[in-house]
Amino acid sequence: MEKVIWVRSFEKSLGSKENDGLSMVNKYLEEGWKVKHISACSMSDSTISGQAYIVIEKDAD
Incomplete structure (x- = not known):
């Protein structure tokens, strides 16, 4: 299973x-x-503001 989380x-x-x-x-x-x-x-244009997406996963039990 995967999830995508946006981080700002x-x-x-x-x-x-x-x-x-x-x-x-x-x-x-x-x-x-x-x-x-x-x-x-x-x-x-900000040098200290950003965003990312992180894909996390976990094995199905």
């Missing part, structure tokens, strides 16, 4: 308190899922 990084100076998705990734990793693929890129 924001400029903290803007006061953004949105969920970046990393807590969800960490939860799955703690449950035994493994990272299969990560792809990342920048967001707009």
Whole structure:
């Protein structure tokens, strides 16, 4: 089984308190899922904001 999770990084100076998705990734990793693929890129012209998608997988029991 596979899942795709979007992760976003924001400029903290803007006061953004949105969920970046990393807590969800960490939860799955703690449950035994493994990272299969990560792809990342920048967001707009910002050098400190970006986004990624992470493909995780777990063997079917």
